[in-house]
Amino acid sequence: MNIVIAGLGIIGGSLAKAIKKYTDNYVYGINRSPEPLKKAMECGAIDEIGNCESLKTADILVLGIYPEAAVEFVRKNGEYINKNCIVIDTSGIKSEICPKMNELAKKYGFTFVGFHPMAGKEKNGFDVSEADLFNNASAILIPGDAPHDAVEKIAMFCKKLRFGMVVYTTPEEHDRMIAFTSQLPHVIACAYVFSPNCLKHNGFSAGSYRDVSRVANINANLWSELFIENKQTLVNEIDTLIENLTKIRSGIEKGDRDELAALLHKGKLIKEALGE
Amino acid sequence: MNIVIAGLGIIGGSLAKAIKKYTDNYVYGINRSPEPLKKAMECGAIDEIGNCESLKTADILVLGIYPEAAVEFVRKNGEYINKNCIVIDTSGIKSEICPKMNELAKKYGFTFVGFHPMAGKEKNGFDVSEADLFNNASAILIPGDAPHDAVEKIAMFCKKLRFGMVVYTTPEEHDRMIAFTSQLPHVIACAYVFSPNCLKHNGFSAGSYRDVSRVANINANLWSELFIENKQTLVNEIDTLIENLTKIRSGIEKGDRDELAALLHKGKLIKEALGE
Numbered sequence: 433m434n435i436v437i438a439g440l441g442i443i444g445g446s447l448a449k450a451i452k453k454y455t456d457n458y459v460y461g462i463n464r465s466p467e468p469l470k471k472a473m474e475c476g477a478i479d480e481i482g483n484c485e486s487l488k489t490a491d492i493l494v495l496g497i498y499p500e501a502a503v504e505f506v507r508k509n510g511e512y513i514n515k516n517c518i519v520i521d522t523s524g525i526k527s528e529i530c531p532k533m534n535e536l537a538k539k540y541g542f543t544f545v546g547f548h549p550m551a552g553k554e555k556n557g558f559d560v561s562e563a564d565l566f567n568n569a570s571a572i573l574i575p576g577d578a579p580h581d582a583v584e585k586i587a588m589f590c591k592k593l594r595f596g597m598v599v600y601t602t603p604e605e606h607d608r609m610i611a612f613t614s615q616l617p618h619v620i621a622c623a624y625v626f627s628p629n630c631l632k633h634n635g636f637s638a639g640s641y642r643d644v645s646r647v648a649n650i651n652a653n654l655w656s657e658l659f660i661e662n663k664q665t666l667v668n669e670i671d672t673l674i675e676n677l678t679k680i681r682s683g684i685e686k687g688d689r690d691e692l693a694a695l696l697h698k699g700k701l702i703k704e705a706l707g708e
Numbered sequence: 709m710n711i712v713i714a715g716l717g718i719i720g721g722s723l724a725k726a727i728k729k730y731t732d733n734y735v736y737g738i739n740r741s742p743e744p745l746k747k748a749m750e751c752g753a754i755d756e757i758g759n760c761e762s763l764k765t766a767d768i769l770v771l772g773i774y775p776e777a778a779v780e781f782v783r784k785n786g787e788y789i790n791k792n793c794i795v796i797d798t799s800g801i802k803s804e805i806c807p808k809m810n811e812l813a814k815k816y817g818f819t820f821v822g823f824h825p826m827a828g829k830e831k832n833g834f835d836v837s838e839a840d841l842f843n844n845a846s847a848i849l850i851p852g853d854a855p856h857d858a859v860e861k862i863a864m865f866c867k868k869l870r871f872g873m874v875v876y877t878t879p880e881e882h883d884r885m886i887a888f889t890s891q892l893p894h895v896i897a898c899a900y901v902f903s904p905n906c907l908k909h910n911g912f913s914a915g916s917y918r919d920v921s922r923v924a925n926i927n928a929n930l931w932s933e934l935f936i937e938n939k940q941t942l943v944n945e946i947d948t949l950i951e952n953l954t955k956i957r958s959g960i961e962k963g964d965r966d967e968l969a970a971l972l973h974k975g976k977l978i979k980e981a982l983g984e
Binding site for chain 1: 826827828845846848873875882884885886887888889890892893894895896897898899900901902903904905906907908909910911912913914915916917918919920921922923924925926927928929931932933935936939942943945946947948949950952953954955956957960961963965966968969970971972973974975976978979980981982984
């Protein structure tokens, strides 16, 4: 297959490297700035620098760019995209993106499958990309209007790239779950390190500080887009969190140890029910 | 030296194993239930089961039990403790514990140094203890009324057990910092998993879910005591967190991407300033 990857950041770059490591497909790279293209050519993550012409022969087009930029890319280049091509995005939000992509797919004749690879790092860019970033990670697919065989082709493709579970869902379900599993931890991490005590913590911390604060090292530009495009769902999760923090706060203030222990113990029961 | 360890849970058990692995000291173990003592004898974590008699020859007494239980232990056994003995606790809170211990030290003639080994796991008990739990962890010491050479003896002892940094502080400073670095992450983890979406998250999560939820697998009995004994300081941290969550929430709701990005970017700047 000919695969075009637009955007060679950590996600696009890692997908390129995984494709070259685990499959025999031919990879074209497209990127706004030339530096990542040069590096990707040098290390063999891509076979060739792509352009409009490569879109005409693409079997799969991977959009490794920010959500709205991905829509813009397709809007601008839709006429060049091969009608047999399956276009997949890698956006962290879907309700705002999938309908627009489905419309463009109809207009230009290609197939669109929503895709969210559940992996990342607290750093960004091609330099931190790696072939095994997705080992055992979930691949979330949003089939939408795509024909069954196109969706299965992407699922097989994910398996070859060493993803773990492939999950099929709707844009709404995706955004509701991601608000909880991914966006809220980023909100928490930032709010947490804003405490005036954070800058003085040296020598007083262990694993629990490290873990909750890790993703505060945030790509603010990307996440502000993701948060705002999933506004209501995320605000609901934040409200639920504040409610539950307030419950625990009241338990502490009241000072009834048995009552507080019973409340906290629910955390352990949930983790156990999840087998974690 | 003769070292008596009262309480062979994860902390006491790991200290016993570290002492036997890295020093030539003789270790007595004391524990309410017989099972950990049997296991500790079998694996060589202790040399002998201790009692009142061993306290009479102890050079160091380590209290590996819950804060108030540690005070109770010393109150009950104070008359047996060698007057040359240095007693160290391992409590996660100090303002409520150190003054009581200092009083008992005066009454019975031994020396007390507050001690908080900054390591742990989300599981408890002797079975999960290990000699290298403290490798590179901070050892926080609260010298209080103890003579300089006793404090230095404990600092040297920590270095031999492979602790990293040794930090000297007051009970108040300790509790203020620990409320932020350790207690608040446990509050957050519990409040986080209380979301109704948590039980449905399978397939939708990656590292950030795993990290923020990890310590929700909480020892509710221990942490309810720690939280309540550090009530006001912890409630202040929770209030600060809720304030900062509310700021980010407003930014999302307002939907100004640049403004939100500027707010979130402060998280990155703080992590960078900390070299993390």
